[in-house]
Amino acid sequence: MFTRILLAAVLLSSFCCSLTAQTGMGTVKGSFTRNHNTIQLTTTTARLQLEFCTPGMVRIRSSWSGSFEPNENLMVVQYQWPSVALQIKDTKEYTGFATAQLQVRVYKSPVRIDIYNAAGKLLSSEKLPAGRAGGMVTQGDTVSCTRVCQPDEQFFGFGERMDFLNRRSKQVNLNVGRGKGLPHAVGAYNVLEANYSPIPFFMSTQGYGIFLHNSFASSWDMGATYEDAHRFTANGGELDYYFIYGPRFPAILEQYTALTGRSPLLPRFALGLQVGTYSGGTWGHEQNTSDAYVIALARKLREMGIPVDLLWLDSTWRIFGKNGGKGATSFEWRETFSNPKGMFDSLYAMGFNMVGLHLRPRFDNGNKIRLLDTAQQLGFTYKEGNYAGEFVNFFDSNAVNFWWQSGVMRVASIGARFLKTDEGSAFGHLANESDKVGPTGKAVEKLHNVFPVAYAKAPYEKFQQFNGIRGLNQTREGYAGIQRYPYIFAGDWPSEWQYFPAVIKAGLNIGVSGVGFWAHCMGGFEHDADPELYVRWCQFGMLSPVATVFGMDHPGYKEPWNYGADGLRNFKKYDSLRYSLLPYLYSNTWVQYKTGLPLMRALVLQYQDDKNVHEIGDQYLLGDNLLVCPVTTKGAQTRTVYLPAGDWFDYWTGKSYSGRQYIHVVTPLDIMPMFVKAGSIIPRQPVMNYVGERPVPQLTLEVYPGNGTFEVYEDDGRSLAYQQGKYSLVKLETAMTGKDLRLNIGKAIGNYPSTIKSYLVGWRAVQQPAKVFVNGVERKPAASKETAGEDGYYYDKAQQQLWLPVNKGSMQPASGQDAEIRVTF
Secondary structure, eight states, rough: OHHHHHHHHHHHHHHHHOOOOOOOOEEEEEEEETTTEEEEEEESSSSSEEEEEEETTEEEEEESSOOOOOOSSSOOOOOOOOOOOOOOESSSSSSEESSEEEEEEEETEEEEEEEEEEOOEEEEEESSTTOOOEEEEEEEEEEEEEOOOOOTEEEEESSSSSSOSSSTTEEEEEEOOOOSSGGGGGGGTTTTBBBBSEEEEEETTTEEEEEOOEEEEEEEESSSOOOOOOEEESSSSOOOEEEEOOSSSSHHHHHHHHHHOOOOOOOOOGGGGGEEOOOOOOOOGGGGGGGGHHHHHHHHHHHHHOOOOOOEEEGGGGGGOSSSSSBBBOBBBBBTOOOOHHHHHHHHOOOOOSSEEEOOSSSBBSSBBHHHHHHHTTBBBOOTTTTTBBBBBBHHHHHHHIIIIIHHHHHHTTTOEEEOOOOOOGTTTTOOSOOOOOOOSHHHHHHTTHHHHHHHHHHHHHHHHSSSSOOEEEEEEETTGGGGGGGEEEOOOOOOOGGGHHHHHHHHHHHHHTEEEEEOTTTSSSSSOOOHHHHHHHHHHSSSSSSSEEOTTTTTTGGGGGHHHHHHHHHHHHHHHHHHHHHHHHHHHHHHHHHHSSSOHHHHHOOOTOGGGGTOOOOOTTTTTTTEOOSSSSSOOOOEEOOOOEEEEEETTTTTTEESEEEEOOOOTTTOEEEEETOEEEEEEEOOOSSSSSSEEEEEEEEEEEEEEEEEEEESSSSSSSGGGOOEEEEEEEEEETTTEEEEEEBBSSSSSSOOOOEEEEEEEEOOOEEEETTTTEHHHHHHHHOGGGGEEETTTTEEEEHHHETTOOOOOOOEEEEEEEEOO
């Protein structure tokens, strides 16, 4: 009995201590002050600051130290905002600040913040049920905020998560890392633990998003402990977050990416296929590497008619260093590479647009070059206690310049044009190929998550300047802002069916979190792939934002001819499909650059009010118009597909379906289900071996019955001139009245001289037309698509497709328009 009483007393004492260790916001003291868009209030325990960035976005900061941290530039790039009109209402209970979109109420005693939309609908509150405290608190080093979960509220975001799409009732920890421990089944390959690119940002179906502007490790309880409350906690730093109102998800993403930066346009050729290679020798087989293998691989790709644009050499191009082993970079070629410059020259002569190299963020000494010693002497490595350290200090511009001039230029000067920056998570954590943990301490905890951003930024900017074209960098890890530098890949997931759907979820979650360019290793990275898995994964990979094939399986290396006739046939089929869709993909990357809306879109991004899509993690929109449905079950002959609102056409058969329903479709091995939204216009081009192999004077426009628009985007595909307005946009608009169809082709706007001279219009899923008019002139039926000419059209009865060529600008029936096409039935 005494023991139980003593235990209860100890527990009560601990509970009371933990309560007293927490410090909330107290009560408001006096009035507020205002400077431009910023409101400051003093409370009995802290300082509170509200900054109205836009009518729909407010930055909320609290400080218990009396001062606020200076602004940083790795996560957020926009701190200067135009004036926002505010209406202020001061009552006994609260002070209200109203913009054209939001009402923010700061209650005085105790302090709490409730946020409404302009119409008075409650969006988010800190008022929890009696007996439970909400709002902002600090305890020791941690800061946290607890807000109400409304009954039907669902949450999406948090970066590249492999486990779930909808985070309601779940917990998630955000700290860059690949997972710990061996065997891999419970370590690096644990889909619950993988944290390659966490992002402290989510969007709610209530119509708002929250971005925690804090680089420390954070934890998020999204209604797991109490179903009526969500809470985010950071392990250090300031409580600083942005509340962003949409209410639609695309509008929230547009503001979030205005804050943290947009995905730039890639060089157009980077949307082509990218191939990685271990040069014939992965771990344990390094003696098999050679520049001859790389040249033979490139030549075989060309000889087999496999379109490809980029190639990179992974780790084994270099010798492993003296101190860091596989986990560091010496910048010395392995002796099996007898003529690396000649290798680069040969690859570029075969039409490869870019060739790159893999590296890691630590310096090392090689056999001839002692970069680590020199960098340590100059203070360009990040200190590890009393040790000078090995990590390049990417937070120091002088260290970055040394890394570039003394390290990267050794390979850039002979032909390398981009990097694959691996192991960004190793700064302050255990690395993959080493027992080293790097620097430690509270300052490092603050930098750990943003180190991958600084690490990717350095080569992206340096190579952009050196190459004289748009930058490119491939990286595995990221955090808020990584979308600027400019793409990540999903990590080293094994070639097993169980990981395939998890990788698809990763792509959906990273897109919902503001990162547009994302890739994965088609067929998986480690282990030999089941040939059927290889086929299905490559079908998905070719219709991902960035198409990458790469594996460490020796001796197959995910090269398509090593996966049988089915593997090679499907690889070529979907690779060719991707190359034909480049005008569609490139035009959608322009949308991504302007708005933050990713190329690969979880259905919830476009249909957030449809509860059916909240848990769908194996379908997505690719751009505005294509619904892609990968097959992720071995041996599947069918799969169930959900079609959102609207009318849809089966891409392969042309069969039409109504939306807001589930359908069951047949899935032979060569077919990955795809659907096209009614009213879609899909621009396509001829397939070629690499981007720029020959001019493209004519685009094919695949048009589907219905009402819709599409803007075809063009620029030079290489320079930064698009940022100064040197581009061309042609608006296409289709409409359906009864059974009659119309297509308007607008005049190009912008100051880039378009290279497109004509269009081949192909209406899909239509019946035999009665009459066809172009600019009011009737066209005559022709015997074939090839003989239609400028005054005819061809109807393919078997394919239910109408074809007619249109010369761009040959006639101008109306201002602002190049052509008007009418089809009557």
